[in-house]
Amino acid sequence: MNHSLLAPDEPSPVSVENEHGRSKFILVCDHAGRALPRSVGDLGLSEEDRHAHIAWDIGAAGVARRLARKLDAVLFLQHYSRLVIDCNRPLEAKDSIPETTGGVNVPGNQALRAEERAARAREIFSPYHDRVRKEIEARGGKPYCFVSVHSFTPVLYGERRRFHAGVLYHDDTRLAAPLLEELRSDRDLVVGDNEPYRASPQTDYSIIEHAQKRGMPYVELEVRQDLIAEPEGQERWAERLMQAILRAAERAGI
Numbered sequence: 001m002n003h004s005l006l007a008p009d010e011p012s013p014v015s016v017e018n019e020h021g022r023s024k025f026i027l028v029c030d031h032a033g034r035a036l037p038r039s040v041g042d043l044g045l046s047e048e049d050r051h052a053h054i055a056w057d058i059g060a061a062g063v064a065r066r067l068a069r070k071l072d073a074v075l076f077l078q079h080y081s082r083l084v085i086d087c088n089r090p091l092e093a094k095d096s097i098p099e100t101t102g103g104v105n106v107p108g109n110q111a112l113r114a115e116e117r118a119a120r121a122r123e124i125f126s127p128y129h130d131r132v133r134k135e136i137e138a139r140g141g142k143p144y145c146f147v148s149v150h151s152f153t154p155v156l157y158g159e160r161r162r163f164h165a166g167v168l169y170h171d172d173t174r175l176a177a178p179l180l181e182e183l184r185s186d187r188d189l190v191v192g193d194n195e196p197y198r199a200s201p202q203t204d205y206s207i208i209e210h211a212q213k214r215g216m217p218y219v220e221l222e223v224r225q226d227l228i229a230e231p232e233g234q235e236r237w238a239e240r241l242m243q244a245i246l247r248a249a250e251r252a253g254i
Contacts, residue, residue, distance in 0.1 A: 005039055013127050170207065175249060
């Protein structure tokens with residue numbers, strides 16, 4: 001008998017917004033929420049830790065929702081905390097279910113049985129990514145642009161990060177390169193080129209699985225959390241990103 005993670009009355013891990021969006025863009029927000037299934041309790045963490053960046057990408061969902069509306073794009077949001085399972089990591093990654101993250105031990109993730117790990121993959125990771133695949137396959141091979149929305153902390157290990165945002169990519173720069181130029185045209189912004197994180201197949205599952213493997217252009221966006229913690233900042237950044245993405249896509253002919 002399979003170990004069960006989610007009770008029948010608990011929410012689905014994935015929600016779809018602007019499902020009938022007509023543009024070529026597909027948006028995802030892998031770390032949109034910080035919900036914990038009742039079966040895992042509080043994972044042995046304090047309330048402060050369960051609300052912090054180690055649990056979710058603060059402000060990312062608000063930016064993603066606004067950006068999806070502005071682009072008339074479908075958006076997929078994953079609502080369970082990355083502390084349960086990280087939907088932007090391959091299942092075989094060591095930090096797919098983190099035992100320690102950001103210098104914080106996660107007691108509820110230590111010494112998990114194989115069936116407990118399998119339940120998290122089966123009930124959260126797989127339904128989320130399967131729903132994204134369903135959308136892609138429903139397009140019948142038509143070209144699309146894939147955009148993944150994330151956020152990062154303004155301070156890491158006591159040091160202030162200088163970036164306002166980052167443009168991440170792996171091997172395909174068709175969208176990322178012109179987008180980086182467009183964002184950097186605002187001289188008041190410091191925009192990282194594969195910074196503050198460097199995208200890779202080991203750390204950035206969504207863009208690899210849903211775009212690069214299919215030969216489709218993509219970008220992973222990172223915005224600093226203090227800039228998008230409130231609705232006003234989310235709206236400002238969504239508008240900025242929308243304009244830059246459209247110009248970049250036009251320049252790239254995609």
